[in-house]
Amino acid sequence: MSPPTADWIQLHDRFYRKQEIYTMLWKQVDLSKYMIAAAPFGGPLALVRDDRKVLLLQKQQPVKPSIYLYTSSGKLMETIQWDKGRIVGMGWTDNEQLLCVLEEGTVRMYNILGEYTQFSLGKEAKESRVIDVQIWGTGLVALTGNFQLIALTNFDEPQPLPLEDPKINEPPHSWTVIPPKFTLSRHVEVLLAVNSTILVVDATEARDERLQQGPFTKMSVSPDGKYLALFTSDGKLWVVSTDFQKNLSEFATRSQVPPQQLVWCGTDSVVLYWDKIVLMVGPYGDWIKYSYDDAIFLIPEIDGIRVISSEKCEFLQKVPDVTENIFKIGSTAPAAMLYDALDHFEKKSPKADENIRSIRLELSDAVEACIEAAGHEISHQYQRSLLKAASFGKCFLEVHNADSFVEMCMVLRVLNAVRYYEIGIPLTYAQYQRLSPEALIDRLISRHQYLLAIRICEYLKMRTDRILIHWACSKIKKSSDDEDTICRMVVEKLANKPGLSYSEIAMTAHRAGQSKLATMLLDYEPRAGDQVPLLMSMQQDELALIKAIESGDTDLVYHVLLHLKRKLPLGEFFKIIDKKPLACNLLESYCRQQDPELLKDFYFQDDRRVDSANLTLMESFQLKDITERINKIKAALRLYQDDKEHTFEAKAIEESIRLLQIQAQLEKDCAQAFTGLSISSTVYKLITINQSSRASKVRGDFKMPDKRFWWIKLRALVEIRDWDGVATLAKSKKSPIGYEPFVEECVKAMQFKEAAKYILKCDAHLRAGLFLKIEAFQEAGEQAFLQKDLDTLREIRDKCPNTVIQGQIDGYLTQLASSR
Numbered sequence: 001m002s003p004p005t006a007d008w009i010q011l012h013d014r015f016y017r018k019q020e021i022y023t024m025l026w027k028q029v030d031l032s033k034y035m036i037a038a039a040p041f042g043g044p045l046a047l048v049r050d051d052r053k054v055l056l057l058q059k060q061q062p063v064k065p066s067i068y069l070y071t072s073s074g075k076l077m078e079t080i081q082w083d084k085g086r087i088v089g090m091g092w093t094d095n096e097q098l099l100c101v102l103e104e105g106t107v108r109m110y111n112i113l114g115e116y117t118q119f120s121l122g123k124e125a126k127e128s129r130v131i132d133v134q135i136w137g138t139g140l141v142a143l144t145g146n147f148q149l150i151a152l153t154n155f156d157e158p159q160p161l162p163l164e165d166p167k168i169n170e171p172p173h174s175w176t177v178i179p180p181k182f183t184l185s186r187h188v189e190v191l192l193a194v195n196s197t198i199l200v201v202d203a204t205e206a207r208d209e210r211l212q213q214g215p216f217t218k219m220s221v222s223p224d225g226k227y228l229a230l231f232t233s234d235g236k237l238w239v240v241s242t243d244f245q246k247n248l249s250e251f252a253t254r255s256q257v258p259p260q261q262l263v264w265c266g267t268d269s270v271v272l273y274w275d276k277i278v279l280m281v282g283p284y285g286d287w288i289k290y291s292y293d294d295a296i297f298l299i300p301e302i303d304g305i306r307v308i309s310s311e312k313c314e315f316l317q318k319v320p321d322v323t324e325n326i327f328k329i330g331s332t333a334p335a336a337m338l339y340d341a342l343d344h345f346e347k348k349s350p351k352a353d354e355n356i357r358s359i360r361l362e363l364s365d366a367v368e369a370c371i372e373a374a375g376h377e378i379s380h381q382y383q384r385s386l387l388k389a390a391s392f393g394k395c396f397l398e399v400h401n402a403d404s405f406v407e408m409c410m411v412l413r414v415l416n417a418v419r420y421y422e423i424g425i426p427l428t429y430a431q432y433q434r435l436s437p438e439a440l441i442d443r444l445i446s447r448h449q450y451l452l453a454i455r456i457c458e459y460l461k462m463r464t465d466r467i468l469i470h471w472a473c474s475k476i477k478k479s480s481d482d483e484d485t486i487c488r489m490v491v492e493k494l495a496n497k498p499g500l501s502y503s504e505i506a507m508t509a510h511r512a513g514q515s516k517l518a519t520m521l522l523d524y525e526p527r528a529g530d531q532v533p534l535l536m537s538m539q540q541d542e543l544a545l546i547k548a549i550e551s552g553d554t555d556l557v558y559h560v561l562l563h564l565k566r567k568l569p570l571g572e573f574f575k576i577i578d579k580k581p582l583a584c585n586l587l588e589s590y591c592r593q594q595d596p597e598l599l600k601d602f603y604f605q606d607d608r609r610v611d612s613a614n615l616t617l618m619e620s621f622q623l624k625d626i627t628e629r630i631n632k633i634k635a636a637l638r639l640y641q642d643d644k645e646h647t648f649e650a651k652a653i654e655e656s657i658r659l660l661q662i663q664a665q666l667e668k669d670c671a672q673a674f675t676g677l678s679i680s681s682t683v684y685k686l687i688t689i690n691q692s693s694r695a696s697k698v699r700g701d702f703k704m705p706d707k708r709f710w711w712i713k714l715r716a717l718v719e720i721r722d723w724d725g726v727a728t729l730a731k732s733k734k735s736p737i738g739y740e741p742f743v744e745e746c747v748k749a750m751q752f753k754e755a756a757k758y759i760l761k762c763d764a765h766l767r768a769g770l771f772l773k774i775e776a777f778q779e780a781g782e783q784a785f786l787q788k789d790l791d792t793l794r795e796i797r798d799k800c801p802n803t804v805i806q807g808q809i810d811g812y813l814t815q816l817a818s819s820r
Contacts, residue, residue, distance in 0.1 A: 468500065
């Protein structure tokens with residue numbers, strides 16, 4: 001095993017290393033002939049023949065261009081037959097979708113399997129043509145033929161936005177963009193190299209930075225958006241802050257030919273590529289030169305550069321500080337001493353103990369450093385040796401949390417799995433931390449690496465639902481089996497995943513024209529909220545209603561009912577909900593509040609005459625015009641009369657109609673409002689307006705009992721203070737209600753004198769109490785004495801304020817007491 005420092009090269013006080021990751025699987029690919037776009041985080045490469053270069057047509061080379069998608073190991077993933085116009089530029093989104101921007105202003109967005117969506121950059125891009133484009137993970141900026149800029153910052157909802165007019169009459173010498181996440185305004189900024197200066201353009205202004213060092217023939221923004229590398233026409237590399245306030249470094253390359261690529265290696269150095277020459281320039285003017293026999297392509301990453309050539313894929317990066325501390329020649333860092341101690345231990349040398357003793361206080365930090373350094377290694381041998389050193393160091397610690405060791409072992413297993421050349425994702429530890437395990441799983445899913453994705457999820461204790469769902473959707477799209485076979489295959493595979501949603505799978509089947517399969521799959525959907533809307537979109541209306549009812553969710557049932565009401569003719573709508581009691585009840589409840597006419601149609605269709613009659617009767621109460629109300633009630637009457645079991649209701653409705661007719665006549669004659677009053681209230685009101693004869697007639701017409709009539713008449717007369725009328729009523733004949741009510745009503749009206757007239761007509765045992773109510777204490781005492789009621793006498797004695805009467809009552813009490 002060669003020493004880890006064998007491929008290190010020093011640049012001032014820092015070390016860089018270039019490690020070979022893959023020997024490319026492709027054969028004889030000349031990268032100089034292609035326009036290339038590479039996705040970050042170890043993502044795929046897209047190659048298409050560059051029509052700007054004159055090429056000799058080779059044997060068996062297709063005349064029509066194709067877009068080739070490769071992994072970083074050179075394995076062909078997909079070939080896209082190109083049938084559109086000229087491609088101006090290509091790039092990758094954050095979720096690994098390939099963007100192809102056409103000269104005519106159209107943008108195609110492909111997934112790794114060649115499926116695409118398409119949108120336009122607008123009318124201006126179509127008319128003026130697109131001459132160049134800059135693409136980043138979440139957006140793009142296009143430069144049109146009339147030198148206008150069009151930005152797009154959301155690929156999910158593409159809305160082209162014109163930026164401020166830069167007012168230039170010729171193409172810029174070079175240009176680049178600063179993505180929104182790196183700008184203070186949180187809007188994209190475009191840097192245009194014009195003459196000897198740079199214009200900074202956004203949506204609101206085009207600002208001239210008034211530089212003199214130009215023209216700038218190449219420029220590149222650092223991965224963190226803080227620095228800008230510029231290549232001038234006289235061969236200088238100039239690095240400044242993106243706000244142009246700090247001049248960081250200058251380097252003379254002695255080449256006035258602009259480099260083919262100018263990219264950042266992390267944020268520490270800048271790499272320039274000319275034909276077969278790579279020059280890395282550090283912040284202090286130091287440089288490293290690499291030579292290649294064939295054309296290469298540089299892919300900037302957050303922590304280095306992927307170098308793709310026709311033969312291999314390499315990774316150029318600054319040696320991580322923790323790795324440098326361990327492996328640098330002559331290092332005495334604690335982690336280096338620990339690593340060295342393991343080597344001595346394996347050789348059975350006593351120097352191992354000496355090393356451990358010398359770093360006893362820093363041993364815990366040394367263990368953590370070895371664990372971290374293992375993460376930065378691509379070589380399996382160095383991963384193992386560093387982890388072994390960490391494990392060796394842990395043995396000498398009384399207390400140490402091993403979580404970081406276990407976690408790093410898990411991460412390295414995942415990274416080694418995806419770095420395998422058949423998968424071809426050369427992800428580093430730093431990139432993995434930035435990307436997240438979830439995003440890595442999404443990338444494996446998009447490549448259809450389902451088995452590896454599931455194993456990683458199970459290993460990291462993550463849910464596998466989305467992997468299985470994507471697998472099932474893909475199976476449905478590509479399988480040529482019959483629908484029953486596909487359904488059985490999918491269900492068997494997903495059977496041990498309770499709670500997994502089948503709605504997305506069913507939707508895929510529906511879109512693929514396999515409606516029967518979609519319906520069968522939805523039977524396994526555990527969530528009615530996902531199941532029912534999809535059934536509705538598939539025109540499975542009755543089944544959607546049945547599933548909504550089975551769920552017991554009334555809101556969901558309402559949702560289906562209202563959808564069906566809008567969609568279907570009434571007859572068909574009522575037919576679907578027939579014999580579904582919950583649906584019928586909910587429809588009735590809704591219609592009572594919102595749509596009485598629909599409820600009327602529903603009752604009519606279902607031949608529910610009594611319910612129709614009740615509804616018609618309720619509607620009549622809302623009508624102001626009495627004629628219309630009578631007609632409405634007559635309609636309800638006819639419906640009641642059709643049902644022999646509701647003769648009582650029919651009789652009551654007939655009387656109601658007769659009462660309304662009488663009330664209508666009374667309103668004409670008396671100029672008073674009677675409509676809506678009951679029989680008793682009508683009689684009461686007639687008496688209060690001195691229409692006793694009409695009241696008696698109404699009483700006779702509706703055969704009102706004597707007791708009720710006397711009660712109503714008594715109260716009405718008391719209401720209008722007609723005491724003579726009250727007396728006449730009491731004398732007319734023997735009262736069917738007795739005379740106590742006369743006393744009570746007079747007392748309520750505070751007419752004690754009138755009340756006294758009727759007390760002696762009441763039963764003898766009530767008289768004392770009634771006299772007491774009107775404060776006639778002497779008469780109350782006499783009646784109580786006659787009834788020999790000692791308790792009432794004592795009550796009267798207590799309440800009476802008159803001492804003379806008190807003396808009489810005392811005498812009554814004495815007589816009754818002595819008689820006992």
